[in-house]
Amino acid sequence: MPNFLQQIKGRFPTVHLAAISICGVILSITLLLLPSEEVSATKSNLQTVQTSTNTTHAGSVDQTSQRVRKSIVLDLARPTSSLPENQRDAATFTPAPETDVTTALLQPTENWISYTVQKNDNLTSLFKRAGLNARDVYNISQATKHDNELSRLYPGESLAFLIEEASLKKLKYEISPLKTLLIELIDNKFAVNTIERTPVTKEHYIEGVIEGSLFVDAERAGLSNNMIMQFASIYGWDIDFSQDIRKGDSFRIIYNEQFLDGKKISDGHIVAAQFINNGENLTAIRYTDSEGSSSYYTPDGHSMRKAFLRMPINFARVSSRFNLSRKHPVLNKIRAHKGVDYAASTGTPIKASGDGKVIWKGNKGGYGRTIIIQHGSNITTLYAHMSKYNKKLKKGSRVKQGQAIGYVGKSGLATGPHLHYEFRVNGAHKNPMTVKFPHASPVPKKELVAFGEVASQMKNQFKTYAATLYARAN
Ligand SMILES: [Zn+2]
Known part of the structure; x- marks a missing residue:
């Protein structure tokens, strides 16, 4: 990649x-x-x-x-x-313009005034520009404090105000094209609603x-x-x-x-x-x-993903390959290199290469700070020389593929910061760069029928589209 x-x-x-x-x-x-x-x-x-x-x-x-x-x-x-x-x-x-409830709600014949968020703007400065006071800012902050929707405004976004007789009646904020926050004064209290829109999709x-x-x-x-x-x-x-x-x-x-x-x-x-x-x-x-x-x-329900990442780290280069007769750089004698080394700067996140359970977290001789993960019954992966661990992990923790488990360092016997990574199948070391990985979990058994329908529908779509193109070209 x-x-x-x-x-x-x-x-x-x-x-x-x-x-x-x-x-x-x-x-x-x-x-x-x-x-x-x-x-x-x-x-x-x-x-x-x-x-x-x-x-x-x-x-x-x-x-x-x-x-x-x-x-x-x-x-x-x-x-x-x-x-x-x-x-x-x-x-x-x-597509034809949609006329749904949302559009009607947001585009009534009311006198809305819209202000664009500038750099360094906050709720107070925007409200001031709209002619509102600290009391209004307080009321709106109170109304939105649960989800904090207005706590981060980005330059270029806008807040629209409906002000009648010098007092704020409604406020709206477009969180995304699909989501708008509408705050309305109802019975002397500001009520907060999120209006979601469904896009029209076109194949x-x-x-x-x-x-x-x-x-x-x-x-x-x-x-x-x-x-x-x-x-x-x-x-x-x-x-x-x-x-x-x-x-x-x-x-x-x-x-x-x-x-x-x-x-x-x-x-x-x-x-x-x-x-x-x-x-x-x-x-x-x-x-x-x-x-x-x-x-x-795949059409028969196997995952396109693999159960393991080929490299458990980004932004790294291979500094030492899997080699069963390597001369060890620190010990200076022939000692098999039963994993792959990835040189990377100290602090680079190290990812769990597959879903599994932490079975070792701690110092392990020349490996330094090490984590070992058990995947299923017969595969383990080992990550050595870390500078720090992911603090949340302990022995027995479940990890997800791609989750950061620790950070590159040079603890243990290491000449510079790198990750030493091992892959074992039934206890035997395999080359992590070439070992064949199993697929990630397939479609759940109880959903195979539903999946089969989607798959055959897609197969037909491909046929129809391709035939239409062919007919058009000839
Ligand atoms: Zn190594």
Whole structure:
């Protein structure tokens, strides 16, 4: 994955780097947290989504005007046949404006005045600008103290006030495009309501053929950076996109774009994808289980994820490989190196490579501060030379894949700060860089029928979309 990110970095003008590295961070987070990566509409990721969307839009207009696309964007939700031939691929979808309760609530014929949050603004300064006093600030703070929704205002956001006869009647604050806080004076008390909106989703299909790199060809096909990242993170457990892809490999992606008031607010997420790699069809289906957590599975219900991360650390380089006849740098004699060393700066977080239970936390001779995790009945992983542990962990604690368990250091016998990482199967040391990992948990047995329906529906969708594209091209 780091290679893939570097590849992307190399391709982009510096202006876009910020957005991409945020995507990169989100990607790594997603990799760690896939089961619960449900779109959480936090401010930062909405902004990122928008940034990358804009970037890509500019790109795809260029591609369209050149008319040399190897792949076509198809939108079956829209009657494309009515459009002139040269506008079909680039046409923008404009859903009918929604007239729902929310819109009615927020756009009455009242005299709202809106103030934009500036740098260093707080509730007091904004209220002052609106002609309100400290008493009003106090009342609103009291009303919102439970969830503290107004405690962090970001520059560029806005607060809207409804003031009648010099007193505050209503206040509204758009937390995100999908969530607005409405505070209303009712019977001399401020009542707080959160108004949630549901975006209109539109299914989108894109396919393409790899000529050079996934990034270049997927972008040419019309995928945004964010979507390419999603795609790469689904397949990243099995495929190294800088090494394993072949000219002629192809991809098909179905995703749900989200619109609000006719404006695209997000790419949404991939609902199904196919990647034909070296002749092998790798299909991934998104499925949300009865507990509400979403993940990607093969059509027969196996997880696309692996039970272990290949590297339990980011921002590190391999400084010493698994080697059973290595000369030890400190002891200066032949001593097997039964793990991998990752050099990284002191304090870099070390992640549990899989779900499991802490069975050792403490000093362990030359290993220094060490944690050992038991995964299932026959696998253990060991993390040595830590500077500190995650304070919350103790012997017996359950850990999740990707959770920080400690921090890089050089405790024990170490020449510099690094993580020494071991992987044992039935007590025998295996090379963590090459050992075959089992898949993460499959679709729960009791949900296989429901999953099967989703999977076969997606299979049909791929067929329909591909046939429509084929018919259109001939
Ligand atoms: Zn080592």
